[in-house]
Amino acid sequence: MRALKLLGGAGTPDLGLLYARLTGAALLLAVHGLPKLLHWRGELAHIDDPLGLGPGITLACALFAEIVCPLLVAAGLCTRLACLPVLFLLGVSMLLVHPDWSLEQGQFGWLLIIVFGTIALAGPGRFSVDGWWSRRRARDL
Template structure:
């Protein structure tokens, strides 16, 4: 079996997945919620009964703070958990009527962040500098 060298490695793929997934989540969901806080607060669903304010705060944490941590590869596996939870709640409780086609963005984000949760951040991350080499 030939060893992969150069930019074509699983670590480079994880870096790409981390940055692309985080950027999409931030751009499409996190930043619009942050920039339009009051409007979002007026119509956000509250499927877990925590109150709209706390629900929105949790969504902002999962859609802004966590993607930034994932992008740089800091506490990566831990940072994917709120994102995955938010996506599952959104897809299964908030929008259960959506077809696969209607919810494809959410399902694809679940795949990206689920893969990162299972695989870790890879070599090109802050996490890799904080843990001893295997």
């Protein structure tokens, strides 16, 4: 309880949302985003293109959803909006690119859908740029 008082009296839902934002974003960045960015030439050669946009556009969209959006989610900036490209990319991946995967094979993707879906529904919580901004606006009104 003392730790919660040190954090400004915030309840555990805010801490839980902070934890979900930071860990979900870190996993998506580390496992998908950064490897694609570091090896983008190789990715262009073998990236799946289920929507027929072309490999360049598909890779650019994937990099946006797997690098820019997780950084926004981690900061809690435009959080709900930043979750949407991630959820779209994961949905396309799980339903169109890997429809033959068993639940066990796709468990990482489904868990990321759960994490980012929860954040999109619940919002970023108090410990976020969005939370700070809404408290400031409410105070100024």
